[in-house]
Amino acid sequence: MSEREADANRLASAALGAGDATGWFEQLYAEARQGRAVVPWERDAPQRLLVRWADARSPVGAGRPALVVGCGHGMDAEFVASLGFDTTAFDISESAVRTARERFPESSVHYRAADLLDPPAAWTGAFALVVESLTVQSLPRQLRAHASSNVGRFIAPGGTLVVVASALASSDSPDPGPPWPLTRGEVEAFAADGGEPVAIEAVPREAPKTGHVWVAEFHRPSGSRLR
Numbered sequence: 401m402s403e404r405e406a407d408a409n410r411l412a413s414a415a416l417g418a419g420d421a422t423g424w425f426e427q428l429y430a431e432a433r434q435g436r437a438v439v440p441w442e443r444d445a446p447q448r449l450l451v452r453w454a455d456a457r458s459p460v461g462a463g464r465p466a467l468v469v470g471c472g473h474g475m476d477a478e479f480v481a482s483l484g485f486d487t488t489a490f491d492i493s494e495s496a497v498r499t500a501r502e503r504f505p506e507s508s509v510h511y512r513a514a515d516l517l518d519p520p521a522a523w524t525g526a527f528a529l530v531v532e533s534l535t536v537q538s539l540p541r542q543l544r545a546h547a548s549s550n551v552g553r554f555i556a557p558g559g560t561l562v563v564v565a566s567a568l569a570s571s572d573s574p575d576p577g578p579p580w581p582l583t584r585g586e587v588e589a590f591a592a593d594g595g596e597p598v599a600i601e602a603v604p605r606e607a608p609k610t611g612h613v614w615v616a617e618f619h620r621p622s623g624s625r626l627r
């Protein structure tokens with residue numbers, strides 16, 4: 401474990417040991433606001449694989465609605481908004497959302513606290529672009545099918561979902577998490593409710609890290625109906 405991961409591991413072990421799958425995120429972000437903890441996934445730039453995807457695909461925002469899942473301190477949400485999308489970004493942690501708003505006081509992004517496991521009904525089929533980076537893998541495996549299905553259900557007819565997630569290597573022991581990396585089948589499951597895979601790529605991690613990261617794109621056909 402790196403020094404950077406120590407606070408997250410301390411809080412995650414206590415919460416998960418008490419049967420609470422998500423409570424440690426708020427504790428971590430709240431401690432970070434007080435300068436007492438480090439958020440290990442904190443970045444001062446958007447997710448590089450999201451930027452790479454956008455460079456390759458040139459998505460046209462044009463005021464269409466986008467949703468960023470598990471937005472943390474907002475770097476990816478700000479990037480999506482810079483592409484011209486009317487961007488909503490949510491996180492289960494109120495403290496993360498508060499910090500994102502303070503970090504980008506002029507932002508057009510609608511930051512809000514919400515739970516991926518119980519999202520607002522109005523978000524079903526509502527977003528032309530959905531971005532999920534590293535959130536589903538931060539939830540215990542038994543919640544995975546529900547979490548990834550909910551992500552897929554946000555995609556509007558004609559819309560696109562981009563997923564970035566650590567890949568489970570065949571040599572990995574199954575459950576040292578968090579995080580809990582995804583198999584290819586678990587990535588495909590984002591399409592469980594009518595999305596269609598466009599591309600699923602395993603991209604090598606940047607050195608000195610080893611292993612791969614999934615970058616996947618899904619499309620919901622125009623005219624498809626969500627139950």
Ligand SMILES: C[S@@+](CC[C@H](N)C(=O)[O-])C[C@H]1O[C@@H](n2cnc3c(N)ncnc32)[C@H](O)[C@@H]1O
Nearest residue numbers: 425470472491492493515516517533534535538
């Ligand atoms: C590993 S971090 C990734 C943050 C960011 N997406 C990134 O790529 O850097 C996982 C994020 O998901 C949030 N999260 C975890 N469970 C969630 C849930 N059930 N609903 C909404 N957000 C959640 C956490 O608070 C945290 O900000």
